[in-house]
Amino acid sequence: MTAPARARGSQELIRAEEPVLAHNYHPLPVVVARAEGAWVEDVEGRRYLDMLAGYSALNFGHRHxxxxxxxxxxxxxxxxxxxxxxxxxxxxxxxxxxxxxxxxxxxxxxxxxxxxxxxxxxxxxxxxxxxxxxxxxxxxxxxxxxxxxxxxxxxxxxxxxxxxxxxxxxxxxxxxxxxxxxxxxxxxxxxxxxxxxxxxxxxxxxxxxxxxxxxxxxxxxxxxxxxxxxxxxxxxxxxxxxxxxxxxxxxxxxxxxxxxxxxxxxxxxxxxxxxxxxxxxxxxxxxxxxxxxxxxxxxxxxxxxxxxxxTGEFQRRAAELGGVLREGLAALVGRGVVGFRARGLWAGVDVDPALGSGREISERLMREGVLVKDTHGSTIRLAPPLTVTGEELRGALGTLEKVLTS
CATH class of the missing domain: 3.40.640.10 (Type I PLP-dependent aspartate aminotransferase-like (Major domain))
Incomplete structure (x- = not known):
């Protein structure tokens, strides 16, 4: 009998991509294996709150x-x-x-x-x-x-x-x-x-x-x-x-x-x-x-x-939870955030460049269990699934505060 294939860990899988995939992306160093709702899990079983939602492709969460x-x-x-x-x-x-x-x-x-x-x-x-x-x-x-x-x-x-x-x-x-x-x-x-x-x-x-x-x-x-x-x-x-x-x-x-x-x-x-x-x-x-x-x-x-x-449910959720998002970001202005723009459950957050680039902030958030993605300079984007709960959203904002102020 053929022995079952050995499961490869995150770092080994990332290294394996290098010689065979065109380098047109620079992903965060996380290897997702499973997902449900607003949460994803990597190959080692670590869980992350997905605050990007596939650039809005996952508005209804993973595997609705x-x-x-x-x-x-x-x-x-x-x-x-x-x-x-x-x-x-x-x-x-x-x-x-x-x-x-x-x-x-x-x-x-x-x-x-x-x-x-x-x-x-x-x-x-x-x-x-x-x-x-x-x-x-x-x-x-x-x-x-x-x-x-x-x-x-x-x-x-x-x-x-x-x-x-x-x-x-x-x-x-x-x-x-x-x-x-x-x-x-x-x-x-x-x-x-x-x-x-x-x-x-x-x-x-x-x-x-x-x-x-x-x-x-x-x-x-x-x-x-x-x-x-x-x-x-x-x-x-x-x-x-x-x-x-x-x-x-x-x-x-x-x-x-x-x-x-x-x-x-x-x-x-x-x-x-x-x-x-x-x-x-x-x-x-x-x-x-x-x-x-x-x-x-x-x-x-x-x-x-x-x-x-x-049904209008998801439009209402985005509007209501958008208030939570704006309130949480407003509280961080002057505490690592120099400005932000938000509408519904979508925000661009400008981080103080002295604290790091957008990429560096995204990697720190990843290590704390929250996934976002940077754009230009020291700006990160937040776009959680519209299925995210208020508690999960506040948790992510708390993690952002920790990353910016610790």
Whole structure:
């Protein structure tokens, strides 16, 4: 008989990755083996409170029973047809997602970057077919410090040199303006503008929240200019900020919304472009597609996610526990925290650089049993699952206080 494989510990597994995995990530030195709810466990059995939730892909926690059950049931029936054929789960998913987001039509895709790329294609097609922009002249206005994904088109309009350097030449047709600056935006928009593409809250930049009125201003400006407002809600959407969509904080209705991450419940990659019939209706057979987009397994899990959000419970939890998060962070200002920005259960926390970089603070928190992730400089991001309890959240804030003040 073959002897069972020897279990490898965390450090051995980390070392084993080095020669065989491309080094495009620099993870914290923790090796997760099991998870449930807001908690994960490493291969040695140490438990950690997950305060990142897969950058909002795990809004409903790890292995939410309703989502796992939906996946199991679908796995026993049908997983993939491609879009060459219809399947029995797609119509229901699209109907309920459109109703949840107050839109007409759904274009199902897989990853967030695919949703952004699809949104760009749709906006350009609309500009040519509906607005009447001359062929190959359409422009899209984006903002500095954006993060919309990692494809060559998307990094081409990033202002992050780490994301851009070494990957050109880049796709033309994009204009970059400062975030939260309506005057600069208005100056950049002209008769060739197909769309303004923005994140209602900039996540990778450190959870940057625009001034009150900015999103409403973008909506009014795009309406007057006759171009589309495309909102990238891949991180900010689906309950994270206390509403289904972050644009709801200003009662704004974009022409197109990009969704992803939490739409797959942390089980399968699911993304979607949702919008008005006038816009998404420009696509014709053969002009865009995805073998796995809207597959039966994704549709089953996505429908279960929509069912969770239809109750409003998770939006309410994010709003209520967001108060706990803000209160706890406010108490740390001047005690290791120099500033923070928070909306719902999402915060960017600027730590005093004298205490360490964001990476160093994240590693200290990891050693104390709390998982977060750094972004630029000495900023860390907090985005716990919306299933986190008040007690767990206060415990994590207490750990942050200990790390910053001990």
């Amino acid at each position: 029973p309703a989502l796992v059950d939906a996946a199991h049931r679908q796995l026993d029936r049908l997983t993939l047809t491609s879009r060459a054929f219809h399947h029995d789960r797609l119509a229901g998913f699209a109907e309920r997602l459109a109703a949840l987001t107050g839109t007409d039509m759904v274009l199902p895709m897989n990853t967030g970057a695919e949703a952004v790329e699809s949104g760009i294609k749709v906006a350009r097609k609309w500009a040519y077919d509906v607005k009447g922009v001359p062929a190959d002249r359409a422009t899209i206005v984006v903002t500095a410090d954006n993060f919309h994904g990692r494809t060559t088109t998307i990094v081409g309009f990033s202002t992050d040199e780490t994301a851009r350097a070494g990957f050109g030449p880049f796709t033309p047709g994009f204009r970059v303006v400062p975030y939260n600056d309506l005057a600069a935006l208005e100056e950049a928009v002209d008769e060739t503008t197909a769309a303004v593409l923005i994140e209602p809250i900039q996540g990778e930049a450190g959870v940057l929240i625009p001034d009150d009125g900015y999103l409403a201003g973008v909506r009014e400006l795009t309406r007057r200019a006759g171009c589309l407002f495309v909102a990238d809600e891949i991180q900010s959407g689906l309950g994270r900020t206390g509403h289904t969509l972050a644009v709801e904080h200003e009662s704004v209705v974009p022409d197109v919304v990009l969704l992803g991450k939490a739409l797959g419940g942390g089980i399968v990659p699911v993304s979607a472009v949702v919008g008005s019939r006038e816009v998404l209706g420009v696509l014709r057979p053969g002009e865009h597609g995805s073998t796995f987009g809207g597959n039966p397994l994704a549709a089953a899990v996505g429908t279960a996610v929509v069912e969770l959000l239809e």
